[in-house]
Amino acid sequence: MHHRAPLAAAGLTAASILLAGCFAQSAGESGTSGGARIKLAMMQPPRSGLSPFSDDAFKLSRWSTAETLVTLDDGGDARPGLATGWRQTSDTAWEFTLRQGVSFHDGSALTPAVAVNTLTRATKAVPKPRILDGVALTAAVQGDKLVVTTGAPDPLLPQRLSSPQLSILAESAYAADGKVTPVGTGSGPFRLVRVDGTTSATLDRHEGYWGEKAKAAGIDVSFVPDGTARAAAIRAGEAHIAEAVPVSQAALLDARTINEVPMPRTNTLYLNTKSGPFADPAVRAAVREAIDRDQIVGTVYEKRADVAKGLLGPALPWTVQGRKEITGRVAAGRANGATITLATFTDRAELPEVASLVQQQLQDAGFRVNQVVREYAHIEQDMLAGRFDAFILSRATVLDSGDPVAYLKSDFTCGGSFNIARLCDETVDRAVREAEAAEAGDRRRAAILAAEAAVLRTDAAIPMLHERVIQGDATSVTGSVKDPRERALITSATHVK
Incomplete structure (x- = not known):
């Protein structure tokens, strides 16, 4: 509807003011360990202090800082993540083999006991992660395996464990008072080093990542609820990637920077x-x-x-x-x-x-x-x-x-x-x-x-x-993920040319 364009244009001045505070560093600034940093404008600020048991878990997943036992392919089928394999041992029990050589950002190692700790805490969280609604789940160590048991047969258990709300964090993430912090406790290619409330977050490349090392030096996240401001960030070169560009703004951007998912x-x-x-x-x-x-x-x-x-x-x-x-x-x-x-x-x-x-x-x-x-x-x-x-x-x-x-x-x-x-x-x-x-x-x-x-x-x-x-990507960005499930966005392969 072309009548929207003048309204969008009228908002550019206000958007520019917002941008001045959101993106203080120059676009493409390099990190100390080589490679440009990625500037990301996200729509929603954290709602629960980045608790992995809340919807904030999807931010951790999109930043590639927290990882799950299982991943999903494009068809929704279960694929290896921190678990390399699994098998159903009874109507209600599944056995998982964990990936070797995985270390968390705090230096501790992934073990079946660490996975049990996360899953057990998830079942006791208030509110409970929605992926566990109506599901009675217990986890235990059996030899060198992780065993997950459900109260009733659950043919989708592996897929269920792919939820970002069940991301496995180091034991140091969990405080005695029930609070959980993903800062420095994930296992992904990017290490979360700082969160400034509902304003911004900073991640650096994790040099000890078990998989392919990130090409980018880090991610500088700004939370920009205003859709016009997010679009303007791409247009002005202040952001490399912007989430959820409004339909009304899409026509105002260079077509090369628009991706529809x-x-x-x-x-x-x-x-x-x-x-x-x-x-x-x-x-x-x-x-x-x-x-x-x-x-x-x-x-x-x-x-x-x-x-x-x-x-x-x-x-x-x-x-x-x-x-x-x-x-x-x-x-x-x-x-x-x-x-x-x-x-x-x-x-x-x-x-x-x-x-x-x-x-x-x-x-x-x-x-x-x-x-x-x-x-x-x-x-x-x-x-x-x-x-x-x-x-x-x-x-x-x-x-x-x-x-x-x-x-x-x-x-x-x-x-x-x-x-x-x-x-x-x-x-x-x-x-x-x-x-x-x-x-x-x-x-x-x-x-x-x-x-x-x-x-x-x-x-x-x-x-x-x-x-x-509608996702906005600067023409200098390579390898960002266009994910219908909104679980992935920046990966090891994402970088600024």
């Missing part, structure tokens, strides 16, 4: 299946036919999003490759002037615009549409209580394990904790249970797509688009 996040129209007009499947099908996804993507997102073919999108490439055409859908009925309430929230800037466009599309199809827009904190309770006929939500479709089953279960099953469509369909529940029980790999993926098809067949949710995150 598909996100596992879907903008979906949820329909109340329990009461009101959308209790009728044929009326829900009328909405399905009325929504013009291309118009929404082209107008609101300036084509910087992907038109949805399903609930799961291109951030999970196997869903695009394996999805089949859905058959057996209910034929669209007529709106017949039905009055509906369409709601969304303001916290994500594009959603009110999406709501206005959807309102017009539904009115064109014969509905009478009232619109409600509030801050999320003030609308969530009514949303979960089913007080709206339709709700537009930007929803993450995978959790920390890289698996979408938890999303399907919470949003679309009879007992789902986030079932705003109020859907209760035995066919859907059975399909989700089968996906949940399936072993990782092709079998599980097929079951997930079958569950997705079962949900779509009900028209309880109309997926509209899959969001992208």
Whole structure:
């Protein structure tokens, strides 16, 4: 939408003032051990003092300072990290072999006992890392192995251990009062040496890293919540990498500095299946036919999003490759002037615009549409209580394990904790249970797509688009990671030319 550009330009003066304080050093300044330092502008400052048991763990992962036992490949399959191999020894027990020769930034060595310490503390953390919600997990040393046991069979345990919230830190990271500090206690190619509250963080290259030594001398992180300021940092050469450039700013940047990354996040129209007009499947099908996804993507997102073919999108490439055409859908009925309430929230800037466009599309199809827009904190309770006929939500479709089953279960099953469509369909529940029980790999993926098809067949949710995150990279940067899961960003290979 080109009307945004003047607003963006008007913000440049304020952004420049912000930049002056954020990036004091000259871009590309070299470290004492050789190689330029990378200047990084991040969107969100730490919320929990960089505790690895919180969402701050993803910053530690993106800085390559803390590492996990397991990593995920592009398809979401488990790959070696600090553990080089694993095997399931019973329905509930897994044995892990740890990598030899790993030393933490404080000089201590990785051992099974160190891993047990981290995992045990994670299970006792308050709040508990979300990857462990509903999971009873214990860890123990058995000979030279790490053994992890769950209360119930968990076919995704290796993937679960890939969560940045379960990063393994040196024992010195954990204080007696329960506080955890990642400063100088990780094992990655960059050593966190200083954190200045919610303003900045400094990392230096870890010369004793077990893997490929970092090409950059270090990372200078500035937390810049203002999106215009982050974009201006790239434009002015004050940052080498900037997270989450707003759509409104992308057109103002050199195209060579813009990278669009598909996100596992879907903008979906949820329909109340329990009461009101959308209790009728044929009326829900009328909405399905009325929504013009291309118009929404082209107008609101300036084509910087992907038109949805399903609930799961291109951030999970196997869903695009394996999805089949859905058959057996209910034929669209007529709106017949039905009055509906369409709601969304303001916290994500594009959603009110999406709501206005959807309102017009539904009115064109014969509905009478009232619109409600509030801050999320003030609308969530009514949303979960089913007080709206339709709700537009930007929803993450995978959790920390890289698996979408938890999303399907919470949003679309009879007992789902986030079932705003109020859907209760035995066919859907059975399909989700089968996906949940399936072993990782092709079998599980097929079951997930079958569950997705079962949900779509009900028209309880109309997926509209899959969001992208726009990352700014200076033309001098090589090797930054464009990661849909937002776990990786700067690695050993990232450097300034």
